[in-house]
Each structure stands twice: as structure tokens, then as C-alpha cells.
Amino acid sequence: MRIKYFLVLIILILTVNCCSPDLPIVPPINSLPTGEFHPGKFVWKDLMTDDISAVKKFYSELFGWTYLDVGESDNDYSVVLHDGKPIAGIFKLRDVKSEHKYSQWISYLSVQDMNQAINYTKASGGSIYREPFELPNRGNVSFVFDPQNAVLSFVKSSSGDPVDQDPVYNEWFWTELWTNDVENSVKFYTGLFGYDYKKFDTRAENKYHVLEKEGRPRTGIVKIPFENVKPHWMPYIAVKDPSEIVKKVEQLGGTVYLGTEGIAGNNAAIIADPSGAVFTVQKWPLEKGEFKEEKE
DSSP: OHHHHHHHHHHHHHHHHTTOTTSOOOOOSOSSOOOOOOTTOEEEEEEEESOHHHHHHHHHHHHOOEEEEESSSTTTEEEEEETTEEEEEEEEOOSOOGGGOOOEEEEEEEOSOHHHHHHHHHHTTOEEEEEEEEETTTEEEEEEEOTTOOEEEEEEETTOOOOOOOOOTTSEEEEEEEESOHHHHHHHHHHHHOOEEEEEEESSSSOEEEEEETTEEEEEEEEOOSTTOOOEEEEEEEESOHHHHHHHHGGGTOEEEEOGGGSTTSOEEEEEOTTOOEEEEEESSOOTTSEEEOOO
16 A cells, blocks of 8 residues: 555656646645545645755654655655655755755645635734745645744645544654744634634643644644744654654754653653754653643
């Protein structure tokens, strides 16, 4: 099944993009169309970076990821594979002054109606970095800043959205917003997607805010716990043992911003890859009692 999945991906990339020289070559979100759409669900991630070779080695050593380079050079676009399954992409920062380089993971959020999502964002205090455009294989895409200036991408996938499934080790399983204004962020995203909202007590001092859709948690929101950190979307990778991951980070050129000993329960760690893109590794499954819903 994995081999079939991989071959279908290659065929789709080569056949659809051969006549689109002005746009980057990217894979579809799903190698096989799903026929499903889940507005309000994060469905893809891309890493924009200024050091492709370093980050490839870093993620390969940590999580066993492999890569499929597409385009004219390995600096064009690389598909990230885990056990043969496409899970993300990597592309090089271009035409950016060195002092302005900012490597980061960009998360793609499924929308039902792109025009409605764009108009809502503009009317609610957000802004549009790039207006919607058709990206071959991927679908209708726009890059936006929410009202707290956190960057993300809206997408109406041409291959449907991924089916819901249980987390897989060494793959993405969660995306949460770090914000300076929780109330404003909750209002913005619930207004956009009609999420159900729940608040939780945690082992840490911060409250944790969860937005649900279709009876499933889709994203979390938390007040930024540190000074001098800008609002952003934090991606999570499920792992068996975060402490084992942390041991390898610095020797691979990454940075441990917060080790397991600094997080309640010792079950997560905040890490930056060699180019500075930040993500969190989280022990899975979550321990019982880690979250307790706060009743009104």
C-alpha cells in the first residue's frame, strides 16, 4: 500500500505540473483523493527555510523522515515522507535579505469557502499576505495573518482533506496557537469555523483552550508563556519518548528551547531545527489527568 501511495504521488506531480513553470511544484495534500472536506482542520504543513540540507539531515535523524525532491533543483520543493507517506513539504526562502530570514513551519487550515474566509479575516482585523490563487495539485491557497499577526495558510484542497485517524509516531498530530489575546483569538476562529469551545485546567498555570468541530478537537489556543515571543502557530509531533529526542537535538545542530524537565509532566519539549523553525514533540498517548475541563 505504501509503495502504491508513493507511486501515485510521483505520477500526479509529474503530470500536473509539467506545464506550470511559474509556480512551485508541490504534491497534492492526498495522493489518492478522499472526497472528504473538514473545514477547520489543519491538513498540511510546509517548512520554509534558508538551510535545506541541514534541516533534512536534522529531521531524518530525529524522526526517520525521507525526501522526494521535485522541480529543477533540491532547493525548489522537497516532499517529506514518513514510511513512504507524504506528510509535509520543504522549500527554500528566496529573495529575502539575510537579516530578515525567518524559517518556520506554515500550517494549512482547510476552509469551505475561500472568499468568505478571506473577507471574514479582513473584516476581523487580520490581513492577507497573498490573495487566493490556484496552486496546481494543492488547490486554492491563500497566506494570511490572523488578528494577532500569526501567519497561516487557508486551503481548499483539490484532493479533499485527509481522513481523520489516530496519531502516528513521528508525524504531526496537533497544531496550537500561541497568542497574546486568547479572547480575541477564540472569537476570531470560532466565528470563522463555528467551532465548539472548551476551556481546560492543566498541570501548568496556563488555561488551555480547545476548539472542536465534528465532535473532534481541531486546535488549541494558549496564552504565550514567555516574553519576547510573537504570536504563531505551534506544530506538534507525536513521539514515544520526548527525552530521547531531546538528547539528539543539539548534536544535530538544533536548539532545545524548553526540555522535558521544564514542562509539567515531563512529557513534551520545545525545539528549533538548525534553521530556527520551532516545533514541539509530545509524548503520546497523553497521560490521564493532564487536562480537566473547566465547567462554567
